[in-house]
Amino acid sequence: xxxxxxxxxxxxxxxxxxxxxxxxxxxxxxxxxxxxxxxxxxxxxxxxxxxxxxxxxxxxxxxxxxxxxxxxxxxxxxxxxxxxxxxxxxxxxxxxxxxxxxxxxxxxxxx
Numbered sequence: 001x002x003x004x005x006x007x008x009x010x011x012x013x014x015x016x017x018x019x020x021x022x023x024x025x026x027x028x029x030x031x032x033x034x035x036x037x038x039x040x041x042x043x044x045x046x047x048x049x050x051x052x053x054x055x056x057x058x059x060x061x062x063x064x065x066x067x068x069x070x071x072x073x074x075x076x077x078x079x080x081x082x083x084x085x086x087x088x089x090x091x092x093x094x095x096x097x098x099x100x101x102x103x104x105x106x107x108x109x110x111x
Contacts, residue, residue, distance in 0.1 A: 002057065003054075003084045003087040005087075006052050006054060007055070010094035010095075014048070014097045014098055028110040032110075037110065038105070041098060041102040048091060048095045059081060059085050059087075062081035
C-alpha cells in the first residue's frame with residue numbers, strides 16, 4: 001500500500017490540483033487574492049510529499065531486507081524494492097510538478 005499511494009495517487013493528486021486550481025481562478029479573482037489557489041497547491045504538495053516519503057521508506061526497508069537474504073526469500077524482495085524505487089521516483093516527480101504548477105500563480109495575478 002505504501003508504494004501504490006505514490007505510484008498512482010501522487011500523479012492523480014497533481015492532476016486534481018491542476019483541475020481544482022483552474023476551477024478556482026474565477027472565485028480567486030473575485031476575492032482578489034491567491035489564498036484559494038495557494039491552499040489547494042499546499043495541500044497537494046503535502047500529500048505528494050507524504051506519499052513519496054512512504055514509498056522511500058518502503059524502498060529503504062526492501063533494500064535492507066535484500067541485503068540480508070534468507071534461503072526462502074527468492075526474488076520477492078528485489079521486485080518489491082524495484083516497485084518501491086519507481087514509486088519514490090514518480091512521487092518525487094509529482095512533488096516537482098506541483099511546485100511547477102504553483103510558480104505561475106505566485107507570480108501572476110488571478111485576474
